[in-house]
Amino acid sequence: MFPADRPRRLRSTPAMRSLVRETRVDPSQLVLPMFVAEGLAEPRPIASMPGVVQHTRDSARRAYAEAAQLGLGGVMLFGVPEHKDAVGSGAIDPNGILNLAIADARAEVGDATVVMADLCLDEFTDHGHCGVLDAQGRVDNDATLEIYAQMGVVQAESGAHVVGPSGMMDGQVARIRAELDAAGHTDTVILAYAAKYASAFYGPFREAVDSSLQGDRRTYQQDPANAREAVREVLLDLAEGADIVMVKPALxxxxxxxxxxxxxxxxxxxxxxxxxYSMVEAAAAQGWIDRDRAIDESVLSIRRAGADIVLTYWATEIAKRLR
Known part of the structure; x- marks a missing residue:
């Protein structure tokens, strides 16, 4: 007449729920994406991402130090240059904003947290694509690989522990790995954006990096309808030497x-x-959802799905709350 199994017993108190919790979030599993812009006198708020800014080099240094102090797993750096060109030459300039930000971060934190760098041309090209274009205006995969290889070496020499090729060019991991090893950077980690989709959820990011994108990226980023293709892409990157693989977006x-x-x-x-990020912030600003609980649940769901590492703009906030 009564249930033999009563799972509710294990939910009776906060201590009991904590004891049997299957999935946890630790600051060391979180990476903070950061935008460092050239030519700013003070941090510039990003309107579509409340609470996120384009940093100056000085404000970024303070953020690196805070990330290390909070025990974050790492920071992922994106550069926002003042000037762009067709081939993204600022990406391979040792004095370009991204490479200077990498050097600043490494000088600030040493090995206390992992310094990661986005390895892509989209922030640096005047057409906003992730690679150079051919005579027909299409992204030239193989010509782009040669620039990616140079970027990888410059980023490693600037101090990056991890380079993150995010352009979804075929063969990018192998080409970057070969160039890194040839230059003596055998310890530099490659975090491959292995399954990166042509998603509508990147909209606010375009503002964050002052994107110049013309057209779209559907010829090289994945079709949101495809799942088996993602596994194929991951296996190819693993075969080419990826040390970490990433899925983007997450939720x-x-x-x-x-x-x-x-x-x-x-x-x-x-x-x-x-x-x-912006959807949660917008709904919370209207009072429609509990902001902190929604943030925690979002990141927890990504961990529960199987992610060992979560890149999130809430990384610092979550780490403070976990303390």
Missing amino acids: SYLDLIADVRREADVPVAAYNVSGE
């Missing part, structure tokens, strides 16, 4: 995170992207 692709976790024998990262 609409939790099934892909789970699929990749089953297939990959390396750490799996997921990027809680700008649109996912």
Whole structure:
């Protein structure tokens, strides 16, 4: 007449729920994406991402130090240059804003937290694409690889512990790995954006990096309808030498995170992207949801799906709350 199994017993108190909790979030599993802009006198708020700014080099240094002090797993750096050109030459300039930000971060934190750098041309090209264009205006995969290889070496020499090729060019991991090793940077880690989708959820990011994008990226980023293709992309990157693989975006692709976790024998990262951030912030600003609980639940769901590492704009806030 009464249930034999009573799972509610294990939910009776906060201490009991904590004792049996299956998935946890620790600051060391979180990476803070940061935008460092050239030519700013003070940090510039990003309107579509409340609470996130384009940093000056000085304000970024303070953020690096705070990240290390809070025990964050790392920072992922994006550069916002004042000037762009067709081939993204600022990306391979040792004095370009991204490479200077890398050097600043490494000088500030040493090895206390992991310094990661986005390895892509989209912030540096005047057309906003992730690679150089051919005579027909299409992204030239193989010509782009040669620039990526140079970027990888410059970023490693600037102090990056991790380079993150995010352009979804075929063969990018192998080409970057070969160039890094040839230059003596055998310890530099490659975090491959292995399954990066042509998503609507990147909208606020375009403001954050002052994107000049003309057209779209559907010819090289993945079709949101495809799941098996993501696994294929991951396996190719692993075969080319990726040390960590990433799924981007995260919340609409939790099934892909789970699929990749089953297939990959390396750490799996997921990027809680700008649109996912902004939707929560916008709903919370209207009083429609409990902001802190929504943030925690979002990141917890990414971890529960199988991500070992979560890139999130809430990393610092979550780490403070966990303390």
